Amino acid sequence: MDVDDSLSDQLDEQPEELDFAQKRVYAEDVYRGVYTEFFAWEQEECRRTIISLRTTNPKMLLSPRVSTSYRPSQVTPVEGAEKFYFDDLVDDSNSFQASCITIEAARWSPCPRYFSCTPISQSTQRDVVQDYMLPFVPYADDPVFNVFDYLENFSKFAWQEEFNDPDMEEIQNEAVRRLIFSPHKFTLQDVDDLGFFSLARITNSSGLLWDTTQRDPLIWPGAQFSNLDRLPTKWVVDTPDIFAVISKDINTFCPNLNCLHTFCSLHAGKADVPYVISDEASGAYQFTPIEPAKATETNESMKLSQVEPCGALCFKLQEFDSRENNLLESSPWSNPDDITMLEGILKLTPDTVPCDLALICRKPCFEVFIYRSRLLPDEKIQENISYNSPSPSEIVLPEFVSTSVLGFTPQFSPLSPCQHKGPCHEASGCHCYKEAHYCSRNCRCSLDCPIRWKGCKCGMRKKSSGHCETEKCPCRAAARECDPELCVKCDARGRHKKKKCLNNDIQKGRFQPIKITKGAYGNGAYAQCALAKGVIIGEYVGELISKESTSMAAFDVLYDHLGLNYIFDLDMAYVLDSAIFGNETRYLNHSEDANCCATVVNVNGVHRIVLVTTTSVAIAEELFLNYGDSYWTKDSPTES
Incomplete structure (x- = not known):
């Protein structure tokens, strides 16, 4: 009789009251029983699975309709061509002679060297764990790669970190289940008090019961063929x-x-x-x-x-x-x-x-x-x-920091939303006020806060197909995209079809198509239609990395080895790296006479890099950027 049957038979019996020591002994027996039962099944299951992958020895099966006789080629042999012999392996008695036929193939150029990346449409934050934990050693078999300088920037490998063994999770989950529905009716608190199980429930989205629901359940007899009820997986x-x-x-x-x-x-x-x-x-x-x-x-x-x-x-x-x-x-x-x-x-x-x-x-x-x-x-x-604080009318507005100038990196980074008592002022400890930043929509201050960004009030213009297209728009002049919640007059939300706001291309994803093919250096980006000056061709996306990150030194070693890098300065605190995650904008090559530039735009309180044409660009013309002096490493890059 297995453990489940014995527990089921005892459900109707009056349970014996156990003290903590007795509960611990009982739980250890159940835990040990499930452990032994699981690995006895797993060993046989693994053996059976591996055997199922075995194939039989291949045999040569010849169709009786296939002729093994030699049929000479219809191609005329080249005079003086090399001759060779081959034997019929089916019948060792047959041996044939043939001439080598030489055919001149057209020459073709190989594909330029390039590095692939995972395509994304929006930048992503680099996991801080990667600053000190290395998943693997890149270019480990390359004798030229300075592997030791690279490893100095990490404290350990990812495989040295403890991880949740799915087998042990399954064993513990089943053991907890048998304790909960045992005649002694353990509670989740009783299970946690034992000390040798993972915490059954930490919150409604963490703990042993939650973790086991985040992967496909393992089908094994001890859990699937039990008569006991299932443990609750949701806790609201x-x-x-x-x-x-x-x-x-x-x-x-x-x-x-x-x-x-x-x-x-x-x-x-x-x-x-x-x-x-x-x-x-x-x-x-x-x-x-x-x-x-x-x-x-x-x-x-x-x-x-x-x-x-x-x-x-x-x-x-x-x-x-x-x-x-x-x-x-x-x-x-x-x-x-x-x-x-x-x-x-x-x-x-x-x-x-x-x-x-x-x-x-x-x-x-x-x-x-x-x-x-x-x-x-x-x-x-x-x-x-x-509360002793100045009224909004008494607040002296600070001289706000400038946002951005076309082609230059802003000299500030957006702040986190303020959250304090009273109006935004130095007395209330508002960091937006102290740093001379406009409050954003996510700040917890009043909606009529005097230092909140007010948006624009650009109205419809009869002689244009849209509005907010010039520096007369305060949002565009401050290198900000129009806010769909604030900029109502210009219809930043896009409710009207006739005339639309022309200062929300990044939010709407309105970019010009470009083609990636062989360029001046490796692969390059080409315009697929004629572009006017000041047109956004795309957003430069990648991994967002702090300049204070310890992995920046590792990037220097890696990119010195490759002779290229995809890092773009975003602002004073962050960079964007498009080496692993990116899009087609990473393929623009360098030129001193560039027809595009990169600029940073504040979009809903977040800095984002866009590539903008600085001159008119003809169709099928290659797009170039001036990388700047800080880009170049010891070796010249072969790809943008």
Whole structure:
């Protein structure tokens, strides 16, 4: 009888109460049994799988319709051509003589040397693990490569790092399952207290139970043919706290307009959205959580407001004496979830009138007012109002840093969004104000913050097919693309079909097609249509790497060996490397008389490199960049 059958037979029996020591002994026996059972099956399964890959010895099978007789070639032999003999291996008695036929083939040029890359449409953040952990040694068999100088920049290899053994995960998962559904009914906390299993559940997206669901389940008899129930793979906290629910999801959601999806690696920790490590056990990178909003409307001012009563039970029609404003005796709510829901809503919109809150909470208006007064007493609200900080009208605007000039790298890097108490000012510790940066859409300051970027108000022009095409547009003049949320007049969102904003090509992906073929040096990029001056031909994308990264020295060794590099300066803090990830813009060759240049544009708070024509370019003309003096290594490159 196996372990599952014995456990199933005991399910209806009264379990014996075990102390911790007895639970530990019982769990060790179950763990050991699953371990032995698994590897006994795995050994036989591996042997069977390997045998199934074996092939039989090949045999020569000749069709009876195939003739083995020699048939002379119809091609006329060249005089003086070399002759050779060949034997019929089927019948050793046959031997034939033939002349070598020489045919002159047309000459063809070999394909220029090039290095492939993974195509991407948007830059990606380089994993910080690669700064100290090396997955493999490149060019290990090349005696010219300076391998030791390259290895000095890393502390260890990737295979030296501990990893989660999928076999052990399967064994532990099955052992936990048998403990949970055993007659002794272990809890997940009991399993964690044992100390020899991985933590069963750390959060709703980490722990042993979660990890085993992130790969295909292993089909083996001990787990698949068991009569026990399956362990729950999902864990969602059923809470009425709407603030907690939103905070859980917002921690993994990238709010940058260039992304708007979860688990973004590009903006985490830099550019426009900071990250925090909120869970040391799982090491999960999460975006900055939202802070509860501060109430500025007192309960007394709500009573005196000019809002029309919502009905007979409206708070404005009720009389509240000082004792009832202690607010528990007047109208108690028996269900604590009702209070939790109201508290969560007030953390998001604390100044919402009780009339609206009553509809959301499905409670009488005056009762909602009573509990709001309890959760947000006027004394606490007065503290928020009387915070000693200058009003927005009193703030002296700083001299903002310049953004970019065509063809030059900006002398600043976008900051992470500010998050502080009070208006953006030096007194509040706002780093946007201190560094003379405009606040971005993801800053947690007020929407009417005086140092927020205001966008443009370019309207429709009758004599043009679009707008925002000249330096008269403040966004274009500041080397910024129009913001679809701010630049409403120019229709940056693209709602209208007739006339469109001409300063959002990067966001819309409106680039000119180019062809990659043999160029002046190796492969090159060619225009597939006539291009005017100032046309964006594409965005230079790659891996985003900090200039302070320790792997930059490793790149120097590697690119010295190759005689080329794909690194572009993005700003004062970051570079873009298109060696591993990139697109067709990496193939533009160098020329002192270049017809294109690279410029950095601020797109929704993130710097992005685009290649722009500096002169008119004819169709099928090769596109060139001036790499600059800092590009050249000891050996001249053979490919852009």
